[in-house]
Amino acid sequence: MRNLLFVVSGPSGVGKGTLVKRLLADMPSLTLSVSCTTRAPRPGEENGREYFFVSEREFSSRIRENDFLEYDEHFGQWYGTPRSFVERKLKQGSVVLEIDVVGGLNAKRLLPGRTVLIMIVPPSLEALKARLYGRDAGKGEDMEARLVRAKYELEQLPLYDYEVVNDDLETALQRLEEIVKSEIDKEGDKR
Ligand code: 5GP
Numbered sequence: 272m273r274n275l276l277f278v279v280s281g282p283s284g285v286g287k288g289t290l291v292k293r294l295l296a297d298m299p300s301l302t303l304s305v306s307c308t309t310r311a312p313r314p315g316e317e318n319g320r321e322y323f324f325v326s327e328r329e330f331s332s333r334i335r336e337n338d339f340l341e342y343d344e345h346f347g348q349w350y351g352t353p354r355s356f357v358e359r360k361l362k363q364g365s366v367v368l369e370i371d372v373v374g375g376l377n378a379k380r381l382l383p384g385r386t387v388l389i390m391i392v393p394p395s396l397e398a399l400k401a402r403l404y405g406r407d408a409g410k411g412e413d414m415e416a417r418l419v420r421a422k423y424e425l426e427q428l429p430l431y432d433y434e435v436v437n438d439d440l441e442t443a444l445q446r447l448e449e450i451v452k453s454e455i456d457k458e459g460d461k462r
Contacts, residue, residue, distance in 0.1 A: 274366075275387055275454055276357070276378060278368045278389065279369050285392065294447055298452075301364065302360045302366050304360070305320070307350070337354070339354055340353070343374050375431070388430070388432045389434075390435070394436060398438075
């Protein structure tokens with residue numbers, strides 16, 4: 272048994288949020304790290320559940336206090352992984368981070384032997400576009416920027432340890448769980 276940091280990345284709209292929720296429900300020993308962001312909550316999102324929604328001023332002061340394991344800017348908003356929470360939880364078990372590829376690669380640099388990078392990919396870019404437009408439903412998020420970013424994220428796939436295609440949700444979930452279980456159960460100390 273190893274305590275690992277599982278980074279689940281993938282383009283916006285790929286369904287990683289749903290997959291991660293199901294993974295955590297099936298494997299209660301995993302802990303989700305809740306990031307901080309300066310972006311506004313989407314309908315249905317709750318402070319402390321999807322994100323801690325903070326002001327830019329608070330985010331900046333946390334950067335100065337070295338409170339983030341990693342942080343990055345997306346679409347003009349800031350996102351960061353709380354360092355002390357992750358370090359504390361890793362002493363007790365494995366932790367899941369749902370963050371972008373830059374954040375994932377940074378996490379791996381900081382905790383190289385304990386980080387497993389998993390990329391959720393859409394069956395095609397067309398399918399991703401359809402999902403993104405469906406989710407936006409007129410809220411006006413910048414679709415072009417999200418698609419450009421999606422292409423960039425998918426190009427980083429060779430740097431990731433695993434790829435999970437999210438075509439059928441149940442199949443993708445099964446694959447994700449297999450990866451997590453086999454990594455946790457691997458012999459040897461991953462440092
Ligand atoms: P969204 O606004 O759609 O929730 O997230 C936008 C992007 O920010 C996604 O790619 C998401 O994975 C990424 N993200 C969320 N939390 C973090 C974080 O703590 N650090 C980094 N680097 N990216 C994050």
